[in-house]
Amino acid sequence: GRALLVLLLSATVSLLGGLIFGYELGIISGALLQLQIDFHLSCFRQEVLVSSLLVGALLASLAGGILIDRHGRRRAILVSNLVLLVGSLVLTLTRSFVGLVLGRVTVGFAISISSMACCIYVSEMVAAHRRGLLVSLYEAGITVGILLSYALNYIFADMDEGWRYMFGLAIAPTAMQFLSILFLPVNPVKLSSWDSDCQKGLIQLQDSEDRATAKQEPCKEKHYSFLDLFRTRDNMRRRTLVGLGLVLFQQFTGQPNVLGYASKIFHSVGFQSNSSAILASVGLGAIKVVATLIAMAFADRAGRRVLLMAGCVVMAISVTTIGLSSRIAPLAMARDCKAATDPNASHSLTQHPLTPVSSQLAVSPILPALGAGKGRASPGFAATRSLTKGFASTQSMEVVPGSSLTWKRGLEETVGITGPPLSGAPWAEHKVLNWITLLSMMAFVSAFSVGFGPMTWLVLSEIYPAGIRGRAFAFCNSFNWAANLLISLSFLDLIDAIGFSWMFLLYGLMGAVAVTFIYWFVPETKGQSLEEIDQQFSRKR
Secondary structure: HHHHHHHHHHHOOOHHHHHHHHHHHHHHHHHHHHHHHOOOOOHHHHHHHHHHHHHHHHHHHHHHHHHHHHHHHHHHHHHHHHHHHHHHHHHHHHOOOOHHHHHHHHHHHHHHHHHHHHHHHHHHHHHHHHHHHHHHHHHHHHHHHHHHHHHHHHHHOOOOOOOHHHOOOOHHHHHHHHHHHHHHOOOOOOHHHHHHHHHOOOOOOOOOHHHHHHHHHOOOOOOOOOOHHHHOOHHHHHHOOOOOHHHHHHHOOOOOHHHHHHHEEEEEEOOOOOOHHHHHHHHHHHHHHOOOOOOHOOOOOOOOHHHHHHHHHHHHHHHHHHHHHHHHHOOOOOOOOOOOOOOOHHHHHHHHOOOOOOOOOOOOOOOOOOEEEEEEEEEEOOOOOOOOOOOOOOOOOOOOOOOHHHHHHHHHHHHHHHOOOOOOOOOOOOHHHHHHHHHHHHHHHHHHHOOOOOHHHHHHHHOEEEEHHHHHHHHHHHHHHHHHHHHHHHHHHHHHHOOOOHHHHHHHHHHHHEEEEEEEEHOOOOOOHHHHHHHHHHHOO
8 A cells, every 4th residue: 555655646746747847848939929029029039038048957967976875866856856846936926037047047947957856766666577667657647737737828818917826836745746756655664774774765565576676685886986887887988979969869859849830831721710719729739638648558578679669660650741731831931039029010911811920939939848758848848939848848858839830929029910811822723631640749749658758768767777877867958959949940051051851851860870879779668677777787798
């Protein structure tokens, strides 16, 4: 009974951690519509406000690993909850732009720490046959949090200073996670010195055979320095190669940008009104939730490698299809940030009604998992992400479905666009290709949510020794955020240079390379204890 209670509480912690991550990624898209009016924000200030979350997340990725390894995973989650409460209160009560930026930096720092600590904490305290399910539950929480944020964006959109409620409501799930962690015992069963001394107070619910083995073995925890990640000791260099390869391919296969023009595709197939566009974005988010639940169900059955490779193949086919169809039915684009605030911009908006709002603010069209991931991006994930991963995430760090649609709704109210926006659009005639593009985008979302979204962070939480797991996870996570930012910032410039269709064909090629990488370098870890995985990596290939 006690083990069941601990299992339920750990599942709650994982789900709430992901929900908070997704909520904070998605809520800015609706809040920004009101903030730009209440605070008279220029394009540059909007970019600063949105990207400030990324700054906090990057700082956490650099410093969080030390906190997680030295002070324990449980304590790191508690600290992140307290920091998040402070950041949410600052955002709710502030009356200055500086306060908003500081609040967003604080929140970004907190959710990045939490995302890393939650995945590691849950992976270490549950049995091998449940680890995939419970760690993937974090990714499911991200998708639910993103959907929740858009629902609340819609509810508070017409309320005076509704953005205060949007930011303030993050306090509720944060407090719930804090209380759940407090009820989780540090050591539910002390089996031997191996448990208490070597695992730094982490809960161990391993199978009876694992426990018997643990009793017979002396304490073997090794101490590692950060530089050991790049050395041949215990094959650490190969582990780092696997970790960096997964997070970089997660980004370079196009996850931050594929859905950046989701609103255009929605409109091209007939979703022309505000309500239908919002419904379409919610539907896309629902598809992501369902796909993540499928990943949870099969993570411990099919295995990590199978889901990663299958997801990668479908992603590569999807972006290749989008690239080929866009050569025949091109999507219009604009890069004018001032369109959001310039009353004289209505003509250009009518000509190109479905474009992201700014070269920088919409530069990163998708928030994520990654997933988001956290993936965290994370991620995974559909529209204006603005310099952050959706920052992602994924951790999916993940991607946010529909932020550009919400932004579009605000633009129409501000600028006064009326009537069917698509008359005369050169690509409105290609209905069949537009539907193929839409279905390809939905397939991409599903594939990412089954493969790279949850599996990247699950594998990262498994492949490193306990003594350096926190720092190694944080190191890879920092590359995830940095690569996400690089891809997002360079997206429109690359499109200008080589064209939209070639950009997506390049993503398809990267997907094929990713499949090859996973086949040759990523081992299968399903059903193995963390100690067995460590021994597998320690041996020569």
